[in-house]
Amino acid sequence: MTSPTYRPNILVTGTPGTGKTTTSELIALAVGFQHIEVGKLVKEKQLHNGFDEEFQSWLLDEDKVVDELEPIMQEGGKIIDHHGCDFFPERWFDLVVVLRTDNSVLYPRLKKRNYNTNKITENIECEIMEVVVEEARASYKEEIVKELQSNSLNDMEDNVDWVESWINEFEASGRQ
Template sequence: MVRSYPNIVITGTPGTGKSTHSSLLASTYSPPSSSSHPLRQIDVGALVKQEGFYTDYLEEWQSYEVNEDQLLDHLEPLTGTKAPEPIDGEEFDEDELRQAKQQDEDDEARGGLVLDWHTCDVWPERWADLVVVLRCDHSVLWERLEKRGYPLKKIQENNEAEIMGVVADDARSSYPAEAVVELTSQESGDVEENVERIIQWIHAWRQARGLE
C-alpha cells in the first residue's frame, strides 16, 4: 500500500508542546480545494493506556512499560506502508503514484499519521516522512512540568534530558538527516509558526510526488 499523505512524528521531552502542535496540525491542514482534514493525530500515550499496550506500570516514574510489538502491529495498517517516490527521482514508479492517487481522504491506509509521543526511535524508518523534535529552554520546561504536578525526580530527569538533547540525538540516530528538524517551542507564537512550517512542508512533499 502506498500512502497519499506523509506520516509525521512530533516528539520531544515531556512539556515541549507535542500534543498542542499535533492537535493544531491535524485540525488545520487541508489539501488544496478541500475542506477535509485528512491528518490523524495519534496521542500514543493515550492509545497505549486505552488499548492496554503495556506490560507494567512504573509507580516511581508514573509511566507505563510499553509493549512496542502490540503498538506497532496496531498502527502498521494505518501508515500506508510506503511513501511514493518524487516524480523527478530515479526510483519514481508510476504505479505507486497511481495507487497513492486512488487513496480516498478517509481511507484507513492513506497515511497522514501525526505520531505524538515523547520518544521516536520505536517507529520504523519507513513510516516516518518527517520527524519534528520540539525543543525548549530547560528553565521554561521545569516550570511547565511543575504545573503538571510531576514529582521532583521526574522533573529533574526530563530537564536533564532536554539539556543534553537526548530526544534530538535519538531522532538523528534513527532517521535520515534530511527527515529530522528541530523546532523551538517556547514562546506563545511558536506553536502557530511551527505548524505553518510543517503545513508548507506537507504541501511541498505532496507536490513533489504529483499528489497536488
C-alpha cells in the first residue's frame, strides 16, 4: 500500500499590491490547490481585534488565525496569501514565495485601489525597506524562500509556471 501523495503548502507573501491574490488564484487554478486569502478569512471569521481607522485595516488576531488555519494546513495543498509571515508556524510551509514590485509600478497600483495617503506611504516604504523579504528570511529556512519579480503580466505568468514546476518536482520526489 502506498500512502497518498503529500501535497505541499505554499505561502505567497509580499507588500500589498505586489500581486499575491491574483497570482495565488492562478496557481490554485492551475494545480487544484486551495487558495486562502488571510485578510478575507479574518473578516469572514472575525479573527481580529477591531478596525484601525488610521490605516483602514483590521487588526488581525494572530493566535485566532493560527488556530483557525492549523487543521486546514494539515490537509496539505494550500496556498496561503498574506502580507506578513512571521507569526505562522515555520513547519506549515514547504515553499515561501515573496513577490517584489518596483516602486514606479507599485505606486499606481495602490493609487488605483483608492488607498489613503497613509496606507500608500506605508506600503511603498515597506517595499523599499524590503520588510517582507527580511521577515520571510528571518522566519523560514533560506532554501525555501524564493523572491519573484511581479511587475508585469508576463512576470505573473512566469511566476505561476515557476511555482507549478516547483510543485511537480516536489511531488515527484516524494518528499514528506
